[in-house]
Amino acid sequence: MEGKNSYFQLVHKEDGTYLKVYPAENGGEKVKYDVVVAYFEQINLTEYSPKEINTALLLAEKEPQExxxxxxxxLPEDERVLVHVELDKSKATGIFVAPSSKGKQMSKQDVIDSLVQAGVRFGVKDEAIDEFLRTREYSKEFELALATSAVEGKSAVITYHFNTDLNTKPKVNEDGSVDFHHLDMINHVNKGDVLxxxxxxxxxxxGIDVCGGVIKPKKVVAKVLKHGKNIHLSEDGCTMYSDVDGHVTLADDRVFVSDTYEVPADVGVASGDIEYEGNVEVKGNVISGFKVKAKGDIIVNGVVEGATLIAGGQIILKRGIQGMGKGVLEAKGNIVxxxxENCKVITDGEITTDAIMHSDVIAKGSITVGGKKGMITGGNVRTTANITATTLGxxxxxxxxxxxxxDQAILDEFKQVEERxxxxxEEQKKLVEILKICAKKKMTGTASxxxxxxxxxxxxxxxxxxAENQKCSLRHKVLKMEIENYKGGRIKFSGSAYPGVKVTICNSTLYIKNETVHGQFVRDRAEICTSNL
Structure with a gap:
């Protein structure tokens, strides 16, 4: 059986008013002095001896004390409740005090009215009031009202699906040497990637506290996905996508995607090799030994040294290339x-420059060497179209x-098709023999x-x-016709062509033995002729 707390009651007698203290039962708690004092204050009873009250509380262990x-x-005092509201108004508790000997008991409405008088207007627990009315336990703390706590929210969280902390430290090779070529400085993205x-x-x-006040949840941080061009968001604004192939960066909480990667200075030990899905623009130089590879265009504002540039589009060098015998330019588009100088150049497009010196150059389109000098000196220059310059040699x-x-690629393919x-x-001849043998065995009934x-x-x-033979035969005819119909182009020079120049057009060759001015070289039948412009 659960213990019952000690409690007190005012008793009216002819000679005055008494405080009667009832002992606790089954291990219940004693009445606290502070509770008695709080009750006296509520009923404006000031004439009492604290010492005598304490004595009564201490002695009321087995028998009631008065x-x-x-x-x-x-005057008679009705049953009442001492209401306590927590400072944060999260709950209200009550300790009920017995009515004086001539007082009346409280009803449920009386209890509610007492709570209202104490400022409690929300979260009243009917079951707690009902429990008291059923048990009439005094000096016991009842939880009479409980606030509805605020439901805590959460701050917005953005997850970036790319590296926002690029590592610029060089890689250390197994032999302990430092590899400055492979630095992780570009976040490549493809069209449709989630950023x-x-x-x-x-x-x-x-929430609502027991006094009816608002309990606000803790402050949270709202965020939105911020971005620049070449990016779009999902309809709900919660997913960010790239609209182009390129690279992605994060600056001031805003995502940027560009199809042009800009190297602010030189391509060298600070940047490492550059490999990019879109265009690349180098503001400085490209240092010897380093490489720039782009699926789009490559633009270099400075000088290219003994480096390698490979572009899926054009290559534009605003100052040129001093290749030192190691530089390479390779493009699917034009090269400007x-x-x-001292480099190797290969392009499927045209070449435009002011000078070609001691270089190996191969182009499918025309080669135009203009400007003040307009010279081609040293090396090998080859094209399927025309060559135009001021000075040759x-x-x-x-x-x-x-x-x-x-185009050598056409000749190579023609040779491969012929061989195939x-x-x-040969394979068809072998198969015919196999089929003859099998047919003979079937006719004699010895076929297993x-x-x-x-x-x-x-x-x-x-x-x-x-089927393969038909396909190869058709391709062979197309290539053969293209080779037979190729007539070659012409080499034009507005200045001089010096001795030491070797001119080859198709299968015809001409060695320049004397300085020739203002002319062009054209193939006429099996010979190369010189004519005026």
């Missing part, structure tokens, strides 16, 4: 450079080879399962070779 408080007979996701803010929900007789010929046709013919299987395999292979 102590006279005042000679006066006070960032937003877990939206949750503001939570207000102030000058080209030099007064020193520098060996300079100029070639206009069909020969192989197909293996023979039948071999016949089926050979027949299938023969069918596949026939």
């Amino acid at each position: 102590v006279k408080i005042t000679e006066k007979e006070i 960032a996701t937003l877990d939206p803010v949750d503001y939570g929900k207000n 450079a102030k000058f080209m 030099s007064v020193m007789g520098t060996q300079t080879n100029l070639t206009i010929a069909i 046709l020969e192989q197909i013919e 399962k293996e023979v039948v299987q071999a016949e089926q395999t050979a027949a299938l292979k023969a069918k596949q070779l026939q």
Whole structure:
């Protein structure tokens, strides 16, 4: 059985008013002096002896104790509740005090009215009041009202799906040397890639304290996905996508995607090699030994040294390349450079420059060397179209080879197709022999399962070779026609062509033995002729 607390009651007698203290039962708690004092304050009873009250409280262990408080007979006091509201108004508790000997008990409404008088207007616990009315336990603390706590929210969280802390430290090789070429400085992205996701803010929900006041949840931080161009958001604004192939950066909580990667200074030990899905623009120089590779265009504002540039689009060198015998330019599109010296150049497009010196140059399109100098001196220059320059060779007789010929790739493919046709013919002959042997065995009735299987395999292979033969034959005809119809271009020079220059157009060759001015070289039948512009 649960213990019952000690409690007290005012008793009216002819000679005055007494405080009667009842002992606790089954281990219940004693009445606290502060509770008695608080009760006296509520009923404005000031004439009492603290010492006598304490004595009564201490002695009331087994038998009730009475102590006279005042000679006066006070008015009857009804049952009441001492309400305590927590400072944060999170809850209200109450300790019920027994009615005086001539007082009345409280009803449920009386209890509620007492709570209202104490400022409690929300969260009243009917079950606690009902419990008291059922048990009438005094000096016991009842939780009479409870606030509705605020539902805490959460701050918005943005997750970036790319590296926002790029590592610029060089890689250390196994032998202990430092590799400055491979630095992780570019966040490559493809069109449609998810760049960032937003877990939206949750503001939570207000609570209500026992006095009816609002309990606000803790403050949270709202965020939105911020971005520049080449980016779009999902309809709910919670997912960020790239609209282009390129690279992504984060600056001031804003995501930027560009299809041009800008190197603010030199491509060298500070940047490492550059490999990029879009365009690359180098504000400085490209230092010897380093590499720039882009699926788009490459633009270099400074000088390219003995470096390698590979572009899926154009290459534009505003100052040119001094390749030191190691520099390489390779592009699918056109190449434009102030000058080209001691380098290797390969392009599927055209070349425009002011000077080509001691370089190996191959282009599918025209090669135009203009400007003040407009010279091609030394090295090998080859194209399938025209060559236009001011000066060819030099007064020193520098060996300079100029070639206009069909694209070597076409010749190589033509040779490969011819070789494959020969192989197909040999394979077909072998299959015919196999099929003859299998047919003979079937006619004599000596064909085993293996023979039948071999016949089926050979027949299938023969069918596949026939289809391949038709495809290769058609390609062979197209390539042969292209080679036979190729007439070559012409080499024009507005200045001088010096001895030491070798001119080749198709299969014809001309060695320049005397200085020639203002002319062009053109193939006429099997010879190369010089004519005026």
